[in-house]
Amino acid sequence: MAELGINNFYAVRIDGTFDKMNVRSEYKQEKPYPTIVEALAADQTFFDLEKVEGSMVGVYCPPYAADMNSAGWHFHFVTADRTQGGHVFDCVVNKAMATIDQTKEFDLALPGSQKFESTDFTVDRTADVKKAETNED
Numbered sequence: 001m002a003e004l005g006i007n008n009f010y011a012v013r014i015d016g017t018f019d020k021m022n023v024r025s026e027y028k029q030e031k032p033y034p035t036i037v038e039a040l041a042a043d044q045t046f047f048d049l050e051k052v053e054g055s056m057v058g059v060y061c062p063p064y065a066a067d068m069n070s071a072g073w074h075f076h077f078v079t080a081d082r083t084q085g086g087h088v089f090d091c092v093v094n095k096a097m098a099t100i101d102q103t104k105e106f107d108l109a110l111p112g113s114q115k116f117e118s119t120d121f122t123v124d125r126t127a128d129v130k131k132a133e134t135n136e137d
């Protein structure tokens with residue numbers, strides 16, 4: 001693996017026990033799909049898990065990819081029995097093993113639907129992404 005830097009994509013998996021895990025989940029959404037901010041305002045649920053075993057998976061997107069995804073690290077967690085989890089806001093690791101992949105290439109599949117073709121992706125979603133990632137305005 002080449003030297004780790006900020007311009008690559010990374011994937012990390014952290015398996016272990018966590019003294020604290022604060023996550024958020026939303027309910028399944030139906031068409032016509034709301035924006036992420038609308039969905040979070042309507043039905044997000046927070047879970048404060050304690051002394052829990054599971055896996056945290058994170059993806060790092062470099063700053064130049066911010067128009068495609070949230071730049072920086074983004075972590076999700078699932079319990080070992082796969083019954084609880086969500087978007088990670090905070091955690092305290094007790095004991096864990098981390099594996100990291102410097103992702104040199106990936107496939108991007110575009111929907112090819114009429115909705116995709118007519119959606120305006122030039123709208124600035126920076127505030128929406130911040131709200132979704134941090135739950136702060």
Ligand SMILES: [Zn+2]
Nearest residue numbers: 075076087088
């Ligand atoms: Zn998330």
